[in-house]
Amino acid sequence: MIPDETTILSAANRIREHVHHTPVITSRTLDQITGMHVFLKCENFQKAGAFKFRGATNGVLSLGEDEVSNGVCTHSSGNHAQALALAARNRGIPAYIVMPETSSRVKIDAVKGYGGVITFCRPTLADREGTLARVRQTTHATEIHPYNDHRTIAGQSTAALELIRDVTNLDVIMAPVGGGGLLSGTALAVHYFSPGIKVIAAEPAMADDAFRSFYSGQLVPSVSPKTIADGLLTSLGSLTFPIILKYVHQIVTVSEESIIRAMRFVWERMKIIIEPSSAVPVAALMDIAGKNGAEGSFVLGSRIGVIISGGNVDLSKLPW
Amino acid sequence: MIPDETTILSAANRIREHVHHTPVITSRTLDQITGMHVFLKCENFQKAGAFKFRGATNGVLSLGEDEVSNGVCTHSSGNHAQALALAARNRGIPAYIVMPETSSRVKIDAVKGYGGVITFCRPTLADREGTLARVRQTTHATEIHPYNDHRTIAGQSTAALELIRDVTNLDVIMAPVGGGGLLSGTALAVHYFSPGIKVIAAEPAMADDAFRSFYSGQLVPSVSPKTIADGLLTSLGSLTFPIILKYVHQIVTVSEESIIRAMRFVWERMKIIIEPSSAVPVAALMDIAGKNGAEGSFVLGSRIGVIISGGNVDLSKLPW
Numbered sequence: 001m002i003p004d005e006t007t008i009l010s011a012a013n014r015i016r017e018h019v020h021h022t023p024v025i026t027s028r029t030l031d032q033i034t035g036m037h038v039f040l041k042c043e044n045f046q047k048a049g050a051f052k053f054r055g056a057t058n059g060v061l062s063l064g065e066d067e068v069s070n071g072v073c074t075h076s077s078g079n080h081a082q083a084l085a086l087a088a089r090n091r092g093i094p095a096y097i098v099m100p101e102t103s104s105r106v107k108i109d110a111v112k113g114y115g116g117v118i119t120f121c122r123p124t125l126a127d128r129e130g131t132l133a134r135v136r137q138t139t140h141a142t143e144i145h146p147y148n149d150h151r152t153i154a155g156q157s158t159a160a161l162e163l164i165r166d167v168t169n170l171d172v173i174m175a176p177v178g179g180g181g182l183l184s185g186t187a188l189a190v191h192y193f194s195p196g197i198k199v200i201a202a203e204p205a206m207a208d209d210a211f212r213s214f215y216s217g218q219l220v221p222s223v224s225p226k227t228i229a230d231g232l233l234t235s236l237g238s239l240t241f242p243i244i245l246k247y248v249h250q251i252v253t254v255s256e257e258s259i260i261r262a263m264r265f266v267w268e269r270m271k272i273i274i275e276p277s278s279a280v281p282v283a284a285l286m287d288i289a290g291k292n293g294a295e296g297s298f299v300l301g302s303r304i305g306v307i308i309s310g311g312n313v314d315l316s317k318l319p320w
Numbered sequence: 321m322i323p324d325e326t327t328i329l330s331a332a333n334r335i336r337e338h339v340h341h342t343p344v345i346t347s348r349t350l351d352q353i354t355g356m357h358v359f360l361k362c363e364n365f366q367k368a369g370a371f372k373f374r375g376a377t378n379g380v381l382s383l384g385e386d387e388v389s390n391g392v393c394t395h396s397s398g399n400h401a402q403a404l405a406l407a408a409r410n411r412g413i414p415a416y417i418v419m420p421e422t423s424s425r426v427k428i429d430a431v432k433g434y435g436g437v438i439t440f441c442r443p444t445l446a447d448r449e450g451t452l453a454r455v456r457q458t459t460h461a462t463e464i465h466p467y468n469d470h471r472t473i474a475g476q477s478t479a480a481l482e483l484i485r486d487v488t489n490l491d492v493i494m495a496p497v498g499g500g501g502l503l504s505g506t507a508l509a510v511h512y513f514s515p516g517i518k519v520i521a522a523e524p525a526m527a528d529d530a531f532r533s534f535y536s537g538q539l540v541p542s543v544s545p546k547t548i549a550d551g552l553l554t555s556l557g558s559l560t561f562p563i564i565l566k567y568v569h570q571i572v573t574v575s576e577e578s579i580i581r582a583m584r585f586v587w588e589r590m591k592i593i594i595e596p597s598s599a600v601p602v603a604a605l606m607d608i609a610g611k612n613g614a615e616g617s618f619v620l621g622s623r624i625g626v627i628i629s630g631g632n633v634d635l636s637k638l639p640w
Binding site for chain 2: 267271316320
């Protein structure tokens with residue numbers, strides 16, 4: 001069942017002691033460029049470096065003693081892997097992480113650093129799922145899905161919940177969309193707790209399955225997407241898509257060039273490290289600068305909240 | 321005359337509306353590595369990207385109408401150039417900046433972006449000073465020195481003043497040292513407002529003129545220093561040195577490898593952009609990890625404030 005108000009408030013309560021209440025920052029230059037008041041909700045400062053830690057923590061803490069006795073597991077090449085490893089360690093249970101052998105050294109090291117037990121697989125969805133099935137069989141660990149799980153979605157919703165409470169009178173909240181965990185959680189938090197706010201997703205044009213799904217009403221899977229925003233490669237899930245279809249107002253797409261430009265802008269001018277996926281909604285805002293009126297929801301002077309999803313970057317491989 | 325309590329409080333009051341009261345951030349990982357409680361005072365989030373904006377603003381605002389009517393000037397290849405250009409624009413007067421023709425494109429663009437009028441010179445101290453003399457002759461602008469000026473020093477002292485007020489019971493405050501403006505200001509703020517705190521400077525071993533001056537009691541000039549910490553290349557000044565000699569407790573040096581490692585650590589784990597000069601005191605703290613007892617002032621569990629001096633980095637030229 002789609003998380004209701006109580007479920008979301010319970011999740012917020014459950015994870016409160018475990019997650020950072022992340023800061024919101026602003027930039028006069030960004031406001032000048034966009035002609036809006038932009039508020040960045042900095043989940044790059046979240047534990048394990050991304051909002052994923054909220055969902056993973058809610059997942060791990062929602063399980064009964066019998067369900068966690070054998071640990072938790074997932075397949076992930078990215079932020080969910082680190083988040084789940086840390087969330088499991090905080091509860092004192094093992095985390096079995098299936099990672100593609102092509103995963104970056106930084107991410108592998110981070111998962112190990114949090115005590116995760118890694119099983120490598122080939123970088124195909126089939127092998128990831130097959131390997132995870134074998135790990136589950138061996139360990140009897142409970143799977144925590146990175147996005148297609150209502151406990152995960154409820155956890156992710158708490159970022160927007162904090163933002164709504166910390167910044168009054170927002171007109172719009174933007175979030176990037178990959179599998180849709182963050183976006184669906186954001187849309188639910190807004191729907192229940194501040195329904196006057198419009199929720200607008202931003203997606204790389206090179207991985208626009210959510211855009212096409214949203215406007216066709218049919219779940220279109222992501223087919224070999226190629227984008228620098230490596231957190232947004234996955235397709236929407238069977239649980240996230242209906243929520244997005246119902247509660248999200250608009251999805252916009254941005255070019256790779258815009259993503260890199262926005263990422264570099266935030267690094268250079270705001271002095272914070274954001275990963276390419278986080279730059280996607282910032283890129284959308286910078287793109288519409290000077291095109292005011294073209295996009296109905298973005299009105300000069302609007303107050304725009306942006307969820308900066310994470311800050312995990314391989315510093316040895318920067319796009320400039 | 322060395323800035324007294326009143327002078328520093330007046331500077332703080334004068335610049336309050338113009339500068340950011342920057343945040344203090346912590347990192348559990350950094351605390352674990354060092355065995356101390358470390359508080360980073362984030363002047364990388366200051367306007368124009370560095371603490372320099374405090375001194376430049378105090379300098380510009382301290383001048384009488386007659387002194388500013390023809391604008392201000394300086395020679396600088398770095399953060400003071402940007403800071404003075406912005407401080408001058410905020411007062412509505414021109415800033416004439418002499419910059420070596422070898423300055424990075426990013427810094428030149430930033431100075432231009434703040435409306436500074438640039439005159440290029442050859443990258444030698446003689447040509448910088450000669451060119452500035454000609455600029456002064458032509459424009460009759462008032463020089464604002466980057467560090468060897470009591471108004472600048474009083475402005476820089478306000479960073480430590482904020483830190484002392486925001487974080488109680490610090491045992492040590494660390495700052496990097498180049499020309500000594502930040503360090504002397506920090507030492508004065510501590511001396512007047514929280515004299516129980518030890519002030520410890522950190523300096524690149526490859527540019528250790530302050531270290532040698534401090535322990536010999538004689539001002540030793542910097543001779544062709546080569547360090548990645550490009551904000552710390554200059555020698556101490558005739559006004560900063562006596563203050564440092566009197567009020568600073570200790571100066572430690574760090575290797576280039578330590579600086580780069582500390583900078584990367586802060587980027588990767590704390591998700592903030594700091595420039596190499598800012599990494600110097602962090603490097604000193606990370607170096608003494610595991611060597612506890614070797615350095616008298618660093619005791620396990622100590623509360624250490626670190627002034628993160630700036631975040632202006634050329635993202636196209638990273639040291640890894």
